[in-house]
Amino acid sequence: GAVVSQHPSRVICKSGTSVKIECRSLDFQATTMFWYRQFPKQSLMLMATSNEGSKATYEQGVEKDKFLINHASLTLSTLTVTSAHPEDSSFYICSARAGTGIYEQYFGPGTRLTVT
Amino acid sequence: GDSVTQMEGPVTLSEEAFLTINCTYTATGYPSLFWYVQYPGEGLQLLLKATKADDKGSNKGFEATYRKETTSFHLEKGSVQVSDSAVYFCALSEGGSEKLVFGKGTKLTVNP
Numbered sequence: 204g205a206v207v208s209q210h211p212s213r214v215i216c217k218s219g220t221s222v223k224i225e226c227r228s229l230d231f232q233a234t235t236m237f238w239y240r241q242f243p244k245q246s247l248m249l250m251a252t253s254n255e256g257s258k259a260t261y262e263q264g265v266e267k268d269k270f271l272i273n274h275a276s277l278t279l280s281t282l283t284v285t286s287a288h289p290e291d292s293s294f295y296i297c298s299a300r301a302g303t304g305i306y307e308q309y310f311g312p313g314t315r316l317t318v319t
Numbered sequence: 320g321d322s323v324t325q326m327e328g329p330v331t332l333s334e335e336a337f338l339t340i341n342c343t344y345t346a347t348g349y350p351s352l353f354w355y356v357q358y359p360g361e362g363l364q365l366l367l368k369a370t371k372a373d374d375k376g377s378n379k380g381f382e383a384t385y386r387k388e389t390t391s392f393h394l395e396k397g398s399v400q401v402s403d404s405a406v407y408f409c410a411l412s413e414g415g416s417e418k419l420v421f422g423k424g425t426k427l428t429v430n431p
Contacts, residue, residue: 207362235417244423245423246323246420246421246422246423246424247408247419247421248421249418249419252417252418296362296363298362298363300417308365308417308419309362310355310357310362310363310364311362312360312361312362313362
Protein backbone atom coordinates (compact mmCIF):
# COMPACT_ATOMS: atom_id res chain seq x y z
CA GLY A 204 0.00 0.00 0.00
CA ALA A 205 0.90 3.66 -0.18
CA VAL A 206 3.44 4.78 2.38
CA VAL A 207 3.92 8.22 3.88
CA SER A 208 6.92 8.99 6.04
CA GLN A 209 7.63 11.86 8.39
CA HIS A 210 10.94 13.13 9.63
CA PRO A 211 11.88 13.56 12.36
CA SER A 212 9.69 11.34 14.50
CA ARG A 213 10.57 13.35 17.58
CA VAL A 214 12.17 16.75 17.99
CA ILE A 215 12.98 18.95 20.95
CA CYS A 216 13.76 22.60 20.35
CA LYS A 217 14.28 25.69 22.42
CA SER A 218 11.71 28.44 22.64
CA GLY A 219 12.20 31.02 19.90
CA THR A 220 13.81 28.70 17.39
CA SER A 221 12.26 27.25 14.25
CA VAL A 222 11.82 23.61 13.40
CA LYS A 223 11.05 21.92 10.09
CA ILE A 224 9.06 18.71 9.71
CA GLU A 225 9.14 16.77 6.45
CA CYS A 226 6.36 14.66 4.99
CA ARG A 227 7.16 12.36 2.08
CA SER A 228 5.04 10.08 -0.06
CA LEU A 229 7.40 7.19 -0.74
CA ASP A 230 5.74 5.26 -3.52
CA PHE A 231 3.22 7.60 -5.09
CA GLN A 232 2.85 11.18 -6.19
CA ALA A 233 0.78 13.28 -3.83
CA THR A 234 -1.18 16.07 -5.46
CA THR A 235 -2.54 17.14 -2.10
CA MET A 236 -1.07 16.96 1.38
CA PHE A 237 -2.74 17.73 4.68
CA TRP A 238 -1.25 18.76 8.01
CA TYR A 239 -2.96 17.90 11.29
CA ARG A 240 -2.21 18.66 14.89
CA GLN A 241 -3.16 16.54 17.86
CA PHE A 242 -3.05 17.57 21.50
CA PRO A 243 -3.03 14.89 24.20
CA LYS A 244 -6.43 13.23 24.50
CA GLN A 245 -7.81 15.48 21.76
CA SER A 246 -8.91 14.99 18.19
CA LEU A 247 -6.71 15.42 15.17
CA MET A 248 -7.35 18.95 13.98
CA LEU A 249 -6.76 19.88 10.35
CA MET A 250 -4.33 22.79 10.14
CA ALA A 251 -3.92 23.27 6.42
CA THR A 252 -4.24 21.74 2.99
CA SER A 253 -1.53 22.12 0.40
CA ASN A 254 -1.48 21.39 -3.29
CA GLU A 255 1.78 20.93 -5.12
CA GLY A 256 3.08 24.19 -6.49
CA SER A 257 0.51 26.44 -4.87
CA LYS A 258 0.00 28.16 -1.55
CA ALA A 259 -1.46 26.23 1.33
CA THR A 260 -5.01 26.82 2.49
CA TYR A 261 -5.11 27.26 6.25
CA GLU A 262 -8.00 26.44 8.54
CA GLN A 263 -9.58 29.16 10.59
CA GLY A 264 -7.51 30.04 13.62
CA VAL A 265 -4.22 28.66 12.27
CA GLU A 266 -1.52 31.30 11.92
CA LYS A 267 -0.06 30.97 8.45
CA ASP A 268 2.99 33.07 9.33
CA LYS A 269 3.78 30.77 12.21
CA PHE A 270 3.16 27.46 10.49
CA LEU A 271 4.83 27.71 7.10
CA ILE A 272 3.88 24.99 4.66
CA ASN A 273 5.74 24.28 1.47
CA HIS A 274 4.67 21.64 -1.05
CA ALA A 275 7.45 22.01 -3.56
CA SER A 276 7.23 18.61 -5.19
CA LEU A 277 4.76 15.80 -5.67
CA THR A 278 6.47 13.74 -2.97
CA LEU A 279 7.46 16.27 -0.34
CA SER A 280 5.72 18.77 1.88
CA THR A 281 7.32 20.57 4.80
CA LEU A 282 5.85 22.25 7.85
CA THR A 283 8.05 24.83 9.56
CA VAL A 284 7.06 25.99 13.01
CA THR A 285 8.62 29.43 13.32
CA SER A 286 9.61 31.06 16.60
CA ALA A 287 8.33 28.07 18.49
CA HIS A 288 6.85 28.43 21.96
CA PRO A 289 5.96 25.77 24.54
CA GLU A 290 2.29 25.98 23.53
CA ASP A 291 3.30 24.74 20.08
CA SER A 292 4.34 21.43 21.63
CA SER A 293 2.10 18.86 20.03
CA PHE A 294 1.88 15.83 17.76
CA TYR A 295 1.92 16.82 14.08
CA ILE A 296 0.60 14.41 11.47
CA CYS A 297 0.63 14.72 7.73
CA SER A 298 -1.37 12.87 5.13
CA ALA A 299 -1.05 12.64 1.39
CA ARG A 300 -3.56 11.99 -1.33
CA ALA A 301 -2.85 10.60 -4.76
CA GLY A 302 -6.23 10.92 -6.39
CA THR A 303 -9.30 13.01 -5.83
CA GLY A 304 -11.18 10.71 -3.49
CA ILE A 305 -11.08 11.14 0.25
CA TYR A 306 -10.58 7.40 0.58
CA GLU A 307 -7.15 7.74 -0.95
CA GLN A 308 -5.70 9.77 1.92
CA TYR A 309 -2.65 8.10 3.49
CA PHE A 310 -1.22 9.16 6.82
CA GLY A 311 2.29 9.53 8.13
CA PRO A 312 3.26 8.22 11.59
CA GLY A 313 3.47 11.68 13.12
CA THR A 314 6.13 13.94 14.65
CA ARG A 315 6.24 14.73 18.36
CA LEU A 316 7.41 18.33 18.88
CA THR A 317 8.47 19.49 22.32
CA VAL A 318 9.42 23.12 22.82
CA THR A 319 11.37 23.86 25.99
CA GLY B 320 -19.91 22.79 13.21
CA ASP B 321 -19.44 19.11 12.56
CA SER B 322 -18.10 16.99 15.38
CA VAL B 323 -17.41 13.39 16.34
CA THR B 324 -17.65 11.96 19.84
CA GLN B 325 -16.24 8.56 20.64
CA MET B 326 -15.99 6.68 23.87
CA GLU B 327 -13.14 7.47 26.19
CA GLY B 328 -10.44 4.90 26.51
CA PRO B 329 -8.37 3.09 27.18
CA VAL B 330 -10.20 -0.15 26.58
CA THR B 331 -8.58 -3.37 27.76
CA LEU B 332 -9.96 -6.73 26.69
CA SER B 333 -8.91 -10.33 26.76
CA GLU B 334 -8.33 -12.17 23.51
CA GLU B 335 -11.57 -13.43 21.87
CA ALA B 336 -13.72 -10.90 23.75
CA PHE B 337 -16.39 -8.85 21.99
CA LEU B 338 -15.48 -5.26 21.16
CA THR B 339 -17.69 -2.21 20.86
CA ILE B 340 -16.34 1.31 20.51
CA ASN B 341 -19.12 3.88 20.45
CA CYS B 342 -19.10 6.79 18.03
CA THR B 343 -21.74 9.48 17.55
CA TYR B 344 -21.60 12.47 15.28
CA THR B 345 -23.08 15.89 14.67
CA ALA B 346 -23.34 17.13 11.11
CA THR B 347 -25.46 19.56 9.17
CA GLY B 348 -25.89 17.34 6.14
CA TYR B 349 -25.34 13.71 5.26
CA PRO B 350 -21.74 12.87 6.00
CA SER B 351 -19.64 9.90 5.06
CA LEU B 352 -18.38 8.04 8.12
CA PHE B 353 -15.06 6.32 8.68
CA TRP B 354 -13.09 4.31 11.17
CA TYR B 355 -9.32 4.65 11.07
CA VAL B 356 -6.84 2.52 13.00
CA GLN B 357 -3.34 3.49 14.10
CA TYR B 358 -0.97 0.71 15.07
CA PRO B 359 2.03 1.60 17.24
CA GLY B 360 4.61 3.58 15.30
CA GLU B 361 2.53 3.72 12.14
CA GLY B 362 0.24 6.21 10.41
CA LEU B 363 -3.55 6.09 10.50
CA GLN B 364 -5.04 3.54 8.11
CA LEU B 365 -8.58 3.48 6.81
CA LEU B 366 -10.29 0.51 8.42
CA LEU B 367 -13.81 0.83 7.03
CA LYS B 368 -16.28 3.37 5.75
CA ALA B 369 -19.98 3.97 5.06
CA THR B 370 -21.33 6.67 2.82
CA LYS B 371 -25.08 6.62 3.45
CA ALA B 372 -27.64 5.66 6.05
CA ASP B 373 -27.95 1.94 6.82
CA ASP B 374 -24.71 1.14 5.01
CA LYS B 375 -22.51 -1.33 6.84
CA GLY B 376 -18.77 -1.02 6.50
CA SER B 377 -16.67 -4.08 7.24
CA ASN B 378 -13.03 -5.11 7.14
CA LYS B 379 -10.78 -7.55 9.00
CA GLY B 380 -13.71 -8.76 11.09
CA PHE B 381 -14.67 -5.24 12.17
CA GLU B 382 -18.09 -3.83 11.33
CA ALA B 383 -19.90 -0.53 11.74
CA THR B 384 -23.38 0.47 10.60
CA TYR B 385 -24.34 4.03 9.65
CA ARG B 386 -27.37 4.81 11.84
CA LYS B 387 -28.91 8.12 10.81
CA GLU B 388 -31.70 7.98 13.39
CA THR B 389 -29.22 7.76 16.26
CA THR B 390 -26.37 9.60 14.46
CA SER B 391 -24.07 6.75 15.35
CA PHE B 392 -21.39 4.59 13.77
CA HIS B 393 -20.31 2.15 16.46
CA LEU B 394 -17.37 -0.15 15.75
CA GLU B 395 -17.77 -3.83 16.62
CA LYS B 396 -15.76 -7.01 16.40
CA GLY B 397 -16.93 -10.36 17.61
CA SER B 398 -13.60 -11.78 18.72
CA VAL B 399 -10.58 -9.52 19.17
CA GLN B 400 -6.97 -10.61 18.82
CA VAL B 401 -3.80 -9.31 20.40
CA SER B 402 -2.88 -7.88 16.99
CA ASP B 403 -5.94 -5.60 17.15
CA SER B 404 -4.26 -3.55 19.87
CA ALA B 405 -4.16 -0.03 18.43
CA VAL B 406 -5.80 3.38 18.59
CA TYR B 407 -9.12 3.64 16.75
CA PHE B 408 -10.44 6.94 15.37
CA CYS B 409 -13.96 7.64 14.20
CA ALA B 410 -14.22 10.37 11.56
CA LEU B 411 -16.64 12.04 9.20
CA SER B 412 -16.50 13.92 5.97
CA GLU B 413 -19.29 16.26 5.03
CA GLY B 414 -20.83 16.23 1.56
CA GLY B 415 -17.91 15.02 -0.49
CA SER B 416 -15.49 17.40 1.20
CA GLU B 417 -11.88 16.29 1.38
CA LYS B 418 -11.71 17.39 5.01
CA LEU B 419 -11.94 14.83 7.77
CA VAL B 420 -13.28 15.59 11.24
CA PHE B 421 -11.93 13.15 13.81
CA GLY B 422 -12.93 11.92 17.23
CA LYS B 423 -10.34 11.84 20.01
CA GLY B 424 -9.37 8.24 19.44
CA THR B 425 -9.82 5.18 21.64
CA LYS B 426 -6.85 3.08 22.64
CA LEU B 427 -7.53 -0.64 22.64
CA THR B 428 -5.27 -3.14 24.35
CA VAL B 429 -5.95 -6.84 23.90
CA ASN B 430 -4.24 -9.20 26.33
CA PRO B 431 -3.52 -12.84 25.55
